[in-house]
Amino acid sequence: MRHLLWLLLSVALHAVAQPARRSGFDDMSPSTQAMQRDDAQNPAMLWAQDGAALWARAPSPSVPACAGCHGEARASMRGVAARYPAYDEALARPIDLATRINRCREMRQGAPRWAPDSQELLSLESHLALQSRGLPVEPPADVRLLPWRERGEALYRARIGQLNLSCAQCHDERAGLRLGGGLIPQGHANGYPLYRLEWQGVGSLLRRIRNCMTGVRAQPLAADSPEFAALATYLAWRDRGMPVESPAVRP
Ligand code: HEC
Ligand code: HEC
Numbered sequence: 001m002r003h004l005l006w007l008l009l010s011v012a013l014h015a016v017a018q019p020a021r022r023s024g025f026d027d028m029s030p031s032t033q034a035m036q037r038d039d040a041q042n043p044a045m046l047w048a049q050d051g052a053a054l055w056a057r058a059p060s061p062s063v064p065a066c067a068g069c070h071g072e073a074r075a076s077m078r079g080v081a082a083r084y085p086a087y088d089e090a091l092a093r094p095i096d097l098a099t100r101i102n103r104c105r106e107m108r109q110g111a112p113r114w115a116p117d118s119q120e121l122l123s124l125e126s127h128l129a130l131q132s133r134g135l136p137v138e139p140p141a142d143v144r145l146l147p148w149r150e151r152g153e154a155l156y157r158a159r160i161g162q163l164n165l166s167c168a169q170c171h172d173e174r175a176g177l178r179l180g181g182g183l184i185p186q187g188h189a190n191g192y193p194l195y196r197l198e199w200q201g202v203g204s205l206l207r208r209i210r211n212c213m214t215g216v217r218a219q220p221l222a223a224d225s226p227e228f229a230a231l232a233t234y235l236a237w238r239d240r241g242m243p244v245e246s247p248a249v250r251p
């Protein structure tokens with residue numbers, strides 16, 4: 001009996017903590033959904049293809065390609081994107097997949113790192129994220145991530161910008177309502193990098209969040225800021241269990 005009560009209580013608490021989650025995909029028009037469903041129609045697949053070529057190409061004759069050390073991405077990178085951001089010992093902070101790619105680029109290939117949202121980085125990131133498509137988002141059970149997740153949640157709930165709105169006020173409290181022409185989504189990060197019709201190209205989660213920040217007239221975060229690392233860590237935890245959609249499509 002005690003057991004059953006505990007079970008019911010924990011199920012109830014779970015339900016409170018996690019309202020039904022809707023991916024941005026669920027709110028898209030049928031034609032945009034069809035673009036994401038069909039790889040032949042999804043423009044982001046062009047980036048993923050470029051990424052596959054970059055994976056196999058050595059930066060110079062004396063330096064191994066990514067594939068030279070990691071082999072087939074389909075095998076070695078399966079599930080990797082689903083557990084980023086992950087904690088990086090050397091940097092003593094969580095890093096996202098883009099930063100992880102750049103770490104190998106710098107340290108293992110001795111090559112200059114790619115700029116955030118550069119064609120190369122987005123392509124490789126799309127190629128690697130594709131290897132986790134359909135797998136549940138699964139942040140590592142690493143205690144070192146906890147303070148970052150908490151800091152990220154605090155940032156998510158803090159009012160920012162001249163409009164004085166928090167991420168939570170739009171994405172938790174007003175999700176499903178209309179803002180201007182579009183619908184406010186729940187703001188999940190499980191499709192990045194993704195092709196956005198408005199961008200006419202593939203963009204990163206960083207770019208998406210910076211868009212939201214300028215939307216409320218706040219100072220957008222820098223790519224290598226601890227605040228972005230914290231926010232991305234929290235968003236991944238908020239998305240845990242949702243399937244990776246990368247590289248997705250959004251309006
Ligand atoms: C004023 C309301 C508003 C605020 C505040 C806001 N956003 Fe958004 N966000 C949107 C809208 C609307 C979209 C959908 C795209 C669009 O129409 O620009 C969006 C899209 C997103 C997405 C993409 C979801 C998907 O399915 O691809 C993420 C992630 C996101 N926001 C995160 C954030 C974060 C993190 C913050 C706080 C730093 C934030 N947003 C603040 C309105 C807001
Ligand atoms: C000289 C060998 C070498 C090359 C070349 C190399 N890597 Fe790595 N990579 C490693 C090793 C070793 C690790 C794991 C240890 C570590 O953390 O550095 C790793 C880790 C990774 C991870 C994290 C995997 C995980 O399970 O968390 C990613 C992603 C990655 N590499 C991507 C790349 C990409 C993309 C390239 C090409 C731009 C590349 N690597 C080039 C050796 C290499």
